[in-house]
Amino acid sequence: MRKMKVISGFVIGFFVIGLMFLSVSTPMAAPPKGAPAKFKVAFVDFFSGTAAVFGIGGKNTSELLVKQWNKKGGIRGVPIDLVVIDEAGGPKKQVTEFRRLVLEEKVDAVVGYTSSGNSLAIAPVADELKTLTVIHIAGTHQLNDKIGKGGYTFRTSVNQAADSVILARYLMKVMPDIKSIAGIQPDYSWGRDSWEAFKVAMLALKPSIKVKAELWPKLFAGEYSAEISKLMLSKPDVIHSSLWGGDLISFVKQAAPRGLFKQSTVLLSTGEQVLMHVKGIMPDGVVALPRVTAGYFLDPDPEMDPLQKEFVESYYKAYKRYPEYTTYRTYQAWAGLKAAYEKAIDILGRWPTTEEVISAFEDLAYQAPGGTIIMRSDHQAIHGGVIGVTKFSEEYGFPILVDRVRIGAEEITPPFGMKTMDWVKTIK
Amino acid sequence: MVTIIILDGLNYAANLFLVSVGLTFVYGVLRILNISHGALYALGAYMATWLTLLLLKVGLPDILTYFTLLVGAIIIGLVFGPLIERLALRRIYGSDIHIQLLLTYSILLILDDLMKLVWGTDPLFVSEPYSFIGMFEVSGILYPWYNILLMGVAVVFGSFLIWLVRRTRFGKIVVSVIYDREISAAMGVNVGLIFTVAFSIGAFSAALGGAFIAPTIAVVPGFAIEVVVMAFAVIAIGGLGSLEGAALGALIVGLARATSIHLFAELELVVIYLIMVLVLAFLPKGLFGEVEERRI
Structure with missing residues (x-):
């Protein structure tokens, strides 16, 4: 019996080694005809x-x-x-x-x-x-x-309009009673286009929405005290921002201790990108997304x-x-x-x-x-996008997005052949 | 509302003054339009933030972070001031302004790359000095004490520089060197040393601005470039080389910007340059441009 086991062990061993040889010695598939060297x-x-x-x-x-x-x-x-x-x-x-x-x-x-x-x-x-x-x-x-x-x-x-439309769609799902919005955007085409698409989408989805403040700090301004004061005094239900990178971190650093994030729900269209850097300074409960991108490192x-x-x-x-x-x-x-x-x-x-x-x-x-x-x-x-709410994670040592929602391509992209902003005005 | 506008305006004025004071000082004393000022400002922010983070890691109490910000600025002033002056600026005193601009711009680019090499491209930031002194309530909203501290630093440092140039022996020697280098040398003044010290104080001023503004922002590569454009607007309004001009220019721009944010937000950016255009249209040398022959 023991001899049988030894023999079968040998046979399996040889088989495995043979397979290894086979896989090593088999050349990679030959390049197709007419292929360049690289x-x-x-x-x-x-x-x-x-x-x-x-x-x-x-x-x-x-x-x-x-x-x-x-x-x-x-x-x-x-x-x-x-x-x-x-x-x-x-x-x-x-x-x-x-x-x-x-x-x-x-x-x-x-x-x-x-x-x-x-x-x-x-x-x-x-x-x-x-x-x-x-x-x-x-x-x-x-x-x-x-x-x-x-x-x-x-x-x-x-395209960029999707970054704004996804936030508008999300808001109508989680805060259908929202009454007012405000925006703080860097003053160049990215900020202007982001806000226009968000405002138009919100007004299309809920025409009674009031716009309480539209603020345009210079790109790379770094100093936002006056804008934060204005946002705090105007008390909107929701603040949308397309600030990014260092500007976004500076804004969060100045706004969070003043309680802006407690007073209003803040939406950050590129918020995910700074999460690994901001560690403890990003408050919990901020709506952030990796723009409209199909992947987030925890989703799927x-x-x-x-x-x-x-x-x-x-x-x-x-x-x-x-x-x-x-x-x-x-x-x-x-x-x-x-x-x-x-x-x-x-x-x-x-x-x-x-x-x-x-x-x-x-x-x-x-x-x-x-x-x-x-x-x-x-x-x-x-493609669709993922959107979530910030929560500091002890496991990762930085805030991650939780309560994530996926919104499909059909809800955030104009139909084939339709101009983007013409479509945003008519979304329902 | 009015209180908030004034506070926001004064806070931005303090920021602007700290950004532009080194620039106007170097021009006033050495007659060099120092484009590398932006890099020195950024170096101050990087060094102060890095040093503070390092010491916080080994258990530095939060209250001492204000001290490390200052030390960071002093290190930059002591190292880069003499280095830039001795290696580069010394060769171009009295040269055409184009040479000055090209040389100092090259220094800016070199220092910008150096910062990337040393600190990488990830944002660097420290919050403790900002959060340690907390907030106070005004007109129903919270306001950071750190903004008030910045105003204090701007006033104290601006006064110190004016005192240094106007009331001290060193200041008088600097004036004589600027006025006539050869006669000063004949009178036994070490002209080279005076230039080095004066530029190092200018470099320290730039770094100090960066160091104390750093706790309110994220320090990232290239962050200073746009800020320094604003500094040029401020000193153009105030008059090149005038410390009082920089202070007044910063105050006007700060208050105008805060007013526009609260009342006509669309005009936030326009208003600053509108003021500059108006001032320069009527006073081409700025508000303090022709008050004195020597501006500091």
Whole structure:
């Protein structure tokens, strides 16, 4: 009996070792016919100046994904070669940089652009140079006019109006009796557009809403005492703010001790991004969201979603922090690019031309850690978003979002072919 | 409401004065329009915040954080003042203003990168000095005592600088050096040393502004650039190089901004530059621009 066990042990052992050999010696799938030796992609985001808070997460994600995917054979056996470029310097510089990337560095595709101004300047040049460009963060709805009729540019996250509409929808679900609102926004296009979409959406959903204050501090003002006094004196039920990064932290630092967050419900459209930094200064009960982004590091639950688990764990292992919205949006862009190439290769049985990839990208549904992203034929992706309320977590050492609600793409995105603000005015 | 507007206005004026005092001092004393002022202001904020956080970690009582803010500013003044003056500015005294602007702008860029290298890009902030002295109630809302403390720091420091330049032997020597370098040297004044000390005081002034404003904000790369643009507006209104002008300019801008926020919020940004345009249209050298030949 014992001899039998030893023999069967040997047999299993040999079988396992054999399998290991097999897996080691099996070459990765051969690249498709006509494939280049490497697939060169530029990632463009801010790594200097105040907007560097956006770029670092994006760069980390790009490097992590390229490394992980290359280990598994890149895109159908073709390794990805990553070039990282700083987005600072304004649209003129970025257009020159884009031309250099395409003409001199010979990149096959470009991923990136956080600034709306830069994205608007790049889209026509991408068409001119016939270079596939995937916009990962820039939110202006004006970009839809430039990319909506085909061309070489895609946007893999919903536009900025969704960040405001999702908050309006959420408010009507959790505070249907709300009577008044106020806003404090940085005085440039992002702040102006955010507030306009929020105010219009609130008035569409509840026409009796009163607007008690609209405040416009200068971008990077840092000092908000007078604005906070005004908000405290006007006592709105809800305060909406699109302040971000250091400005948002400064605002919270000055407003929280004065009791503003106790007096009114505060909504922060980019609040999630600062939570890991603010530690104890963010009060509990603030409504915050990672803009409209399909993923949050606790949602979907990593234990229930293998892709989310792999991303959160590997990102934390590599950078000792959890992914936030810029990282998820970067993932959405890279995953879209990869899925489009793979779909085209699978259909054609060879390496595709850029135009063939564009056809494959249109109407493509693909997976990202936050769920399914659908790329419409107008080159605008749609997906839902997660929204929650801050609560300090002893486990993580910073506030996390609890009581999370998911709101679907259909509630926050205009129907195909409809202009964004025309739609916001008519939402019900 | 009026009380709140005045308080908010004075608070913003104190902020503006602390941001612009170093800039106007260096121009008044050395005749250098120091673009790197913004970086020195940011360095003060970074050093003070970093030092305070470090000492809080090892058990520093909250009350001593005000002291560490001051020490942070002194360190920056002592290290970067002599360094910048000896290595760079010394070579361009009397040069064309374009050279001054290019050189000091280059220093700003170098220091900006240095800060990123040392402190990274994550926000750095300390709240203890702001929260330690608590709040008081006025017109039914809470107001931070720290804002009042900032007003105090602005008044005391501004008075100190005026006293230093006007009433001390050092001030008189500085005046003589600015007036005529060669004769001062012939009279036995160590001209080089006076320039170094004077610029270091200017660097300390910039850093002090950053250090004491830091507890109310998040210190992030590039945060000082926009603030310093405002400082230029203030000293243009007050008159380049005039400490009293900077104080009055800050007061006017602070009160006008607070009034517009409370009554016509759309005009918050416009009102500051509107005042500057109006002042410069009628008094091209600013409010205190022509009161004295030497402005400090």
